[in-house]
Amino acid sequence: MNIDFPLILMIATFVTGLVALADKLYFAKRREQEAEEPFLIEQSKSFFPVLAIVFVLRSFIAEPFQIPSASMEPGLIKGDFILVSKFDYGLRLPVWGTTLIPVGEPERGDVMVFFPPEDPRYFIKRVIGLPGDHIEFHDGQLSVNGKKIETTPLGGEPVYRPLNFYAEEKLGEHTAKIQWMVSPEASSNGQMMVMTGPQGKWDVPEGHYFMMGDNRGNSADSRVWGFVPEENIVGKAVAIWMHWENFTDIPSFDRNTWIN
Template sequence: MDFDFSFFLLLATVVTGAIWGGYLLIHKSATDGLAEEKEPLLVEYAHSFFPIVLIVLLLRSFLAEPFRIPSGSMMPTLLIGDFILVNKFTYGIRLPVINKKVFELNEPKRGDIVVFRYPKDPSVDYIKRVIGLPGDKVVYENKKLYINDVPVNQVSLGRYQGLGQGQEMTGAEHLVEDLTGIEHSILIRDGMPSGQFVYVVPAGNYFVMGDNRDNSNDSRYWGTVPEENLVGKAFFIWMSWDWEHKGIGLDRIGTVLK
């Protein structure tokens, strides 16, 4: 069990619901036929907050959850300071806190941008792109991907011009990569180690990488993501705020992720 925000949100829902519900049961039996009395202050607070925390818990657990991008590992697709929404039900319905799946839906597809609990520290959420599915042979050589011995097509767009806190990536090679029909941008840095490997993805696991290939802590270094660690699929940028540079990125708000 993770003692994260979901845990405290569930705890708040249970506590406020118990206080309000308990008061109603006791008060009703004690005051049958008598005039209504004003609720005690604690019960009044519980009465006010219970519906709010319950709705937030349900929305956040089963529909969509907001996340903020803290690093440049998914540049140029996601920038530092982007606020995204993550679909919580696309890969199945899970119970909050214990993260037990109770309803199967879709499975991740190659190219999906996923949020997951970091396998080495499940209290930390990571965001990367799915590169390899269960059973796939993934090869990374000279900064090029091969999936099941088929090279992944890459087309260069020239040199990247970084924005805001991502200015350090100015000059990196900007490419469009085609993961079996899912086209997305990646960055490659000249002179950086390529991290060559050959890897066969185990059953029930997913091989993930950042779009900022030479500046991403991903499956190349710590292995695959177990299915039970998946949180959801990122699908929308609802706000973008660069604290150190341009402020609100109006051009990024409303971007649908792919």
């Protein structure tokens, strides 16, 4: 079950604030002779300031997320806690995502948190295609508007039976480290085969973005479920601030870094 935490937080903030305001304007005057406040009013007045601060911070400033999968390896790995800026792409109306104050727009190469089409879960991928772009991806080679994206091989290292192969990709002002898996099991004759993931051609509509994971052979992204509408944007991933994969491990801060 997916819990819509922003909606719950907004409702809780509104309800506790409404109760606190009603008490200040009306109920407090009627109970001047009473020794104690009713439980609901007391709790609402206590929780409202805390909820309001949290609501403003996570809606308009920054919000923490945890990486749940391997789709952004090798740069972001499962268990990384990241900080997502909520104002880099403009101040947005919580829950609905409508832009209130334009500040900036996603740039090619940004790592972005968003909701995929028809899916209430948070996703994190890299911005590949901007509105109006033509994207092609064949045999591991990415092209944008007819121009091949510069890719520099970095070699590989074995992980279990497959081989992880790394490369650097120049995307706008960003240099992304990307990954493919090379495995003999993927080929009928036992030869090593690069698993690059879905391939094809796409034209990005206005008001939408084309997203891809850095782990190109192991990422469900725009190649699978399509384009991300502008109103589905949550924010820009800016930093790793902790790594904690599960509760049996000790949190680590060795991976703390800015996200490129």
